[in-house]
Each structure stands twice: as structure tokens, then as C-alpha cells.
Amino acid sequence: MEFNESTIDKLADLLMIGLTPEENKMILDEFAIIDKNIDKINNIKGIENIKPMTHCLDDFKCELREDIAENSPSIDDLLANCKKVDGREVEVPKVVE
Amino acid sequence: MDKTITELHEELKNNHVTSQALVDEAIKKSHEVQEKCNAFVTILDDAKGSDVTDDLLSGIPFGIKDNYSTKGILSTGSSNTLKDYVPFFTATAIENLMSHGCIPVNKTCMDEFGMGGTGTTAHTGVQKNPWDPTRMTAGSSSGSAAAVAAGVYPFATASDSGDSIRKPAAYCGIVGYKPTYGMISRYGLFAYVSSLDTCGVMTRSVTDAAIVVDAMKGIDPKDMTSWDSSDIHLYQDLTKEVSGKKLFYIKEIVDKNHYTNLPRETEEHLDNFMKTIDIVRSLGIEVDEVSIDQDILNAIASTYVVLGCAEATSNMSNLTGFSFGPRGEGNSFQEIMKDHRTKGFSSLIKRRFVIGSYVLQTVNQERYFKNAQRARRLIVDTIKEQFKKYDGLIMPVGTGVAPKLDNTDRVTDDELTPLEEHLQIGNFGGFPSITIPNGFINNLPVGINITGNCYDDQNVLNIAYALESKMNYKNQIAKEVK
Secondary structure, eight states: OOOSHHHHHHHHHHTTOOOOHHHHHHHHHHHHHHHHHHHHHHTSTTGGGSOOOOOSOTTOOOOOOOOOOOOOOOHHHHHTTOSSEETTEEOOOOOOO | OOSOHHHHHHHHHTTSSOHHHHHHHHHHHHHHHHHHHOOEEEEOTTOOOOOOOSSTTTTOEEEEETTBOBTTBOOOTTOGGGTTOOOSSOOHHHHHHHTTTOEEEEEEOOSGGGOOSSSOOOTTOOOOBTTBTTBOOOSSSHHHHHHHHHTSSSEEEEEESSSTTHHHHHHHTSEEEEOSTTSSOOTTBOOSSTTTOEEEEEESSHHHHHHHHHHHOOOBTTBTTOOOOTTOOTTTTOOSOOTTOEEEEEHHHHOGGGOSSOOHHHHHHHHHHHHHHHHHHHTTOEEEEEOOOHHHHHHHHHHHHHHHHHHHHHHGGGOOSSSSSOOOOOSSHHHHHHHHHHHHSOHHHHHHHHHHHHHHSHHHHIIIIIHHHHHHHHHHHHHHHHHTTOSEEEEEOSSSSOOBTTOTTOOOOGGGHHHHHTTHHHHHHTOOEEEEEEEEETTEEEEEEEEOOTTOHHHHHHHHHHHHHTSSOTTOOOOOOO
């Protein structure tokens, strides 16, 4: 998929954000630099044989916690920042017509 | 408020001052600094002093970066998408701190959600450097840096995903400490790049940094990446006995002869770094120049950009404007969400999301995201190989002093990128890393950074502590350059 103005608009749409023509151009320009610089990584000899690093700590162990029931936040707390509430629920427009 | 934590504690214990008087002074000073530097999202005018105990932090006011959740207190991440968000819980790091009796008096501005290094993208405007208001503080912990440097209080919390604690510390002439990844719980810290995000602190002395991180740290069942540091006592074990330690710096970044067109200010910065290395050697520390493959150094900035954009795209997908944040306008849920996100995010953030989304697409992952993750391992392994021989890496911070906000003195040169961005190595490896001030260029502060291997925080702090004691920049308050 080529990175052009049309691709940027499609991605922005999927991300649920609108872009001005100026913002679209800014992204295009910045990506051109990133695309050029990424070759600095891709040209490193043997890069394809290195295991991708996803976590800082080599000795990190993912341990499951005990399954202990805890009190959940109150509905009132959870809805306190919501602008449109219907009783105990977040009010949204009709999703299924 | 121009004193250290231990000095303030003595004054409180001896009844020379009350906690309420310190809080009142910090609030008054906050308003002055807000006028001059625009450092705060919120000033807590009704903050109350606390009981003074034997705990060093009791009764002392402090600031909180606005990406830490604080129950009942506006927490915006300096974004319009959360401009009216008031959390119902407090971040573990802040809960831990407040259990020691210290008192938050403000929430500090930052680059939106931590995505920036300039202090110019907060929804409430640009932060200005207290040494020279025509210059930037750097970011993302811009407000915390300005406030601590201006003497509002002895410390403020901060966070660091690329260099967001350690570069603003240098530009503002203070101490910035990013501990080993996971030493402080990230529960309640707004996520940006989860695999790099680290909580930390900005202070005016190494001792204060040790005291505050001792209080913030600890394993937390709510953060699976936190670890048990109960056997680490940073303040108690601080020592200037560092003779026999070994440090290295990277030749390709520090050697002036390596550059074809070095700006005069950067040349002075590198000269000043070498003078500081002489002081380090006078402490009995061996310092070696080590050569690192230029290809690896050139990959640092690109690796950070790709990883940062990719993880941020994912982390910010919960910002819809439905259950919190300002509700968008429209007739369908798609229109409402799009309106919220379009109006809420700044252009910089949108840029990162689009690029992040592109590099995560299946057809693009190998070229961009996976190779950035591979480069991350290569960079980290290269530095860790050196940590087998050395106690730490010592480097100058950035290319010099804080740049002008109008960008008139901004130098953009590919050659200088590794010098500007090498602190990101600390995030890739989760390494403990501290910046301390090491002098002035044109009356503006510059900094030096010490980074060590994971879990070796005590060693890093001890070296910084010993070096700080041999220079004259401890606990300095910003004096505006006329």
C-alpha cells in the first residue's frame, strides 16, 4: 500500500479522525522522512535474524494473580464523567436501525 | 521553597515553619510561575498542610504531571479530549507518595499525552523556560520542569517514554531521574508507549530524587510490569564512595571531530562535557571512550518514532467521547466519535496516529514495526554488552541549551540526531537514567546524563551524587537571563 494522500485519508477515517488538507500534507511530509530513515534500520546487516524486542526486562515473568474478587467502582463513579446518561447507562445514538 | 527536602524537613520539625505556610507559599509561587511560564493545568488553591512526622516528605508540597490520575482532581493529559475529565481513582505512584504526608498543590502541563519533546502542544498553551521565557522547557514533562526550576516546590512527578524527564531537566538546570522500568507502578498513568513509559521525578538534587522515588516505588498488583524493589533503599544507601567505578561515553556522539558542521554552541556543550569528565575522573572513576557502530546509532531515532507511533495509536483508541470526555456532535455514533477525536486531538497527535496505523498494517509490519522492534533489541544488546565491563554510560544531554520557541536557532542536521536523541536508549532497555546540571552556556543551563544497567539504580544515583557534590549546580533556582 503506497503512502499517499488517499492512503492518509483512508487511515484517518479508520482512526475516526478528520484531517485538514494542511494536516494531510504534514503527515505526508513527515512520513517521507520516516520512510527514508527506516532504511537506516533495514540496511543493518542481519537485522532480519534478530528477535523483535517487546519488553524492557529480559527476566520479566508474566505471573497470573490469584483470582480474588474485588469491589468494582460504583456505577455513579463510572458515569460521573459521562455527558449523556440514561439511568445506570451511557446514552448513545441508536446503533442498530 | 528554594530548599531541599531534608532542609525543609528540619525546618518543619523545629517549628521554624508550618506545613500550611509551605503550602501557601507554593500556591502563591504557582500563580507567579503560571503568569510567567504557563506551567500548570490546575492550581489547587484550597490545598491544606498536613501533620509533620519523622517522614522526610511529611508536610511538604509538590506537583503532579497531568498524566497521573488523581481522584477528584482534573486530570487532562494536557489534551482537549480530556479537558474536563476528573478521575475516580488515584495513580498508585501518587497514592504511595501521599501516604508519606506530602501535599499536591498543582497539576503540571505537558506535551499532549506525553507525545512531544518541546512543551508546546498542551491544550492550555506553550510552557516557557524560567531561565529565559523566549525558550522552550523541552517536554513532555514541561510544566514539572519549569515549576521545580522556578522554586515552586522541591519536587514534581514526571514521566519518561523517550527523554521526557531527562531532557527538560537539562534545559531547566535541574535533576531528572527515570528509574528502571517497572520500579514505579504505571497504574493510573495515562498510557502512551506502554513498553517504554516510566514514572519518575524532577528535583533540584540527587538526594531529593532518591527520597521521592523511594516513596513512589513498589510492586503493584494493578501493574503486571512492576517488580519488588523492597530491598532497594535509594536514600539510605546513597554514598559518594564511587572510586574504582568504570564509565564509558560513545565516541561517535561525543567526539567533535566526528562532525563536519558543528554549531558553536554544541561545540561548547561538548567541551563542557569533557571538562565534567575530568571531574568524574578526579573522583577515582575510570572513564573510557568506546566506539559504537554508527549504523546502530543512526537507528535510534527511527526506532523510537515507529514504536512510539504504533503503540500510541493503540493506546488512544479508548478516547471516544462517549463515557468520558466532551461529547462530539453528529447523528450516528461514528459521526459523534469522529467529531470528538477530530476536535480533541492536536495535529501532532493525529500525525502520529496515522503513521502508527500505517506501520501496524499487516503488509507493512515487517518493514517498519517488526524491524523497529529488532533494532531496539540490537541497540539494547550493544549497550548491555558494554555494561558487562562498565558501571554506566555517561553522555551530554542534547545538542546544547534550550532552543528558542520561535525556532530561530533550531539546528536540524542528520549528523546531530544521535546526540539529540540518544537518551531514548534508556527507554529501549528500561535502564535507570539520571540527568544532572553540569554548567552553563551563554548563561543557560546544560546537563549531563548517567545511565546504568537494569536494577542498578543505586549505582547510577551514587555516581550522580558524587559528581553533583564536586560541581556548583545543586539546588539551583532559575535566574532569568536578561
